[in-house]
Amino acid sequence: MREAHKTEATEDYVELIDDLICVNGEARLVDVASRMGVTQPTASKTLARLQRDGYISSEPYRSIFLTPMGKSLADESRLKHEIVFEFLQTIGVSKEAAKRDSEGMEHHVSDETLKAFKKLIRQYKS
Amino acid sequence: MREAHKTEATEDYVELIDDLICVNGEARLVDVASRMGVTQPTASKTLARLQRDGYISSEPYRSIFLTPMGKSLADESRLKHEIVFEFLQTIGVSKEAAKRDSEGMEHHVSDETLKAFKKLIRQYKS
DNA sequence: GTATAAACTAAGCCTTGGCTAAATTGTAAA
DNA sequence: TTTACAATTTAGCCAAGGCTTAGTTTATAC
Ligand SMILES: [Mn+2]
Ligand SMILES: [Mn+2]
Ligand SMILES: [Mn+2]
Ligand SMILES: [Mn+2]
Numbered sequence: 001m002r003e004a005h006k007t008e009a010t011e012d013y014v015e016l017i018d019d020l021i022c023v024n025g026e027a028r029l030v031d032v033a034s035r036m037g038v039t040q041p042t043a044s045k046t047l048a049r050l051q052r053d054g055y056i057s058s059e060p061y062r063s064i065f066l067t068p069m070g071k072s073l074a075d076e077s078r079l080k081h082e083i084v085f086e087f088l089q090t091i092g093v094s095k096e097a098a099k100r101d102s103e104g105m106e107h108h109v110s111d112e113t114l115k116a117f118k119k120l121i122r123q124y125k126s
Numbered sequence: 127m128r129e130a131h132k133t134e135a136t137e138d139y140v141e142l143i144d145d146l147i148c149v150n151g152e153a154r155l156v157d158v159a160s161r162m163g164v165t166q167p168t169a170s171k172t173l174a175r176l177q178r179d180g181y182i183s184s185e186p187y188r189s190i191f192l193t194p195m196g197k198s199l200a201d202e203s204r205l206k207h208e209i210v211f212e213f214l215q216t217i218g219v220s221k222e223a224a225k226r227d228s229e230g231m232e233h234h235v236s237d238e239t240l241k242a243f244k245k246l247i248r249q250y251k252s
Numbered sequence: 253g254t255a256t257a258a259a260c261t262a263a264g265c266c267t268t269g270g271c272t273a274a275a276t277t278g279t280a281a282a
Numbered sequence: 283t284t285t286a287c288a289a290t291t292t293a294g295c296c297a298a299g300g301c302t303t304a305g306t307t308t309a310t311a312c
Contacts, residue, residue: 001135001299004230009127009269030289042270044291049268061277061290088239091246097238104130104234112223113214120217127269135299156259168300170261175298187260187307 008107011077012036013046014055017064018074026063080114081106087117090124134233137203138162139172140181143190144200152189206240207232213243216250 016035020027033043047064050056055070066074084106088098109117142161146153159169173190176182181196192200210232214224235243 002230005134006268008131028289029291038269039271040290041272041292046269088242091242093236093239093242097236101234101236101239104128105231108227108230108234110219110223110227113219113227116214116217116219132298154259155261164299165301166260167262167302172299 004107009046010050010053010055011073011107012103013050014066014070014074015077015081017056017066018071018078021066027065028063032064077106080109083114083117083121084109087121090121130233135172136176136179136181137199137233138229139176140192140196140200141203141207143182143192144197144204147192153191154189158190203232206235209240209243209247210235213247216247 013032013036016032017027020031020035024031029040029043029047032047033040036043038046047056047058050070051058054067055073056064056066058064081102085098085102088101089095093101139158139162142158143153146157146161150157155166155169155173158173159166162169164172173182173184176196177184180193181199182190182192184190207228211224211228214228215221219227
């Protein structure tokens with residue numbers, strides 16, 4: 001569908017996998033599925049696609065790793081996510097709404113918009 | 127997928143149909159398809175779903191009408207779209223980027239965020 | 253008023269992202 | 283070491299949203 005649309009799942013997955021590796025030391029299917037709110041077979045199929053497309057690597061029944069490409073997409077996605085999240089709170093949106101909205105908006109903000117967000121965050125801080 | 131996700135297509139379609147009716151006097155499949163950037167059969171199938179779900183009505187080979195439900199969703203969607211579009215420009219994003227980003231962001235902004243956007247637009251105007 | 257072109261529909265295919273149910277593998281307790 | 287449970291995979295289903303190709307219907311031009 002919409003250009004940005006197609007990569008949304010990919011972005012959310014790699015970001016989550018990176019997070020799990022940071023926090024838990026490894027990313028397991030069962031945790032990916034539960035955090036994404038889908039069943040294990042669903043997560044498993046999506047991860048197969050991510051592997052096919054070169055974002056992750058894993059052996060059968062073993063935990064999941066990010067490829068360099070996957071890692072850089074994860075970093076980029078998290079950065080966007082955090083900026084949008086912080087921006088919304090900065091302009092007065094509640095943490096809960098900011099959390100929900102940023103989860104969707106993150107996939108649609110261009111670098112230009114991101115820059116404007118960062119600028120406003122700085123302005124508010126001073 | 128993501129909750130807001132599922133309604134994105136619906137929102138874009140009813141908003142477009144309403145626009146076509148306003149501008150052209152009627153909404154025809156050929157125009158819906160071209161504006162959505164999809165083939166006519168694709169638009170046709172989506173419109174069938176919209177009709178099934180009660181957003182539009184139309185007779186075979188005739189133009190498309192919005193039901194009351196479709197019209198109110200269209201109005202709501204356009205309002206969101208316009209506010210996001212104006213907001214982005216207000217904080218310094220170019221018209222082109224604002225157009226692109228608002229087209230995606232519009233589906234993910236809660237009423238709370240929308241209110242914060244409106245407030246900032248007012249502040250900038252004064 | 254008929255031919256021709258444009259618009260629309262029908263049929264059939266694909267991918268993604270959901271699900272359930274069942275089989276397999278890995279791990280930890282007994 | 284066997285056994286049981288947890289994790290993963292496999293298989294098969296569904297809906298949405300995309301496509302192409304081919305057939306119908308409507309509208310236009312002559
Ligand atoms: Mn994210
Ligand atoms: Mn997200
Ligand atoms: Mn819109
Ligand atoms: Mn849109």
